[in-house]
Amino acid sequence: MVRTSKVGVVLATCGNLKEARKIAGALVGQRLAACVNVVSAPVESVYRWKDKVEHAKEFLLVIKTTTKRLKLLESEVARLHSYDAPEFLAIKIYGGSAGYLKWVTDNC
DSSP: OEEOSSEEEEEEEESSHHHHHHHHHHHHHTTSOSEEEEOOSOEEEEEEETTEEEEEEEEEEEEEEEGGGHHHHHHHHHHHOOSSSOOOEEEEOOEEOHHHHHHHHHTO
16 A cells, blocks of 8 residues: 555535536546546435435535645536535545556546
């Protein structure tokens, strides 16, 4: 395992599969992400919105990117997303296989 501070994972959710796939394709196409996993089975989300507890089925995006691309990636997710406040959680990666980490950085 190689330690790194250059690669991150972003979690985002979408209200429907069509939007999730559209965002995933745009992010990879623009080299803002090397890979986006679209979890095509809905996840159940329970959250507070405008002082009300909401329940929704959403589709999870797991976005692999570099830390240098995070700001642009966040802007593009916000631009393409239908939510007023889309989820965008960036997770720092402690380390990974050298080949995979190189592949991510080479493709962003």
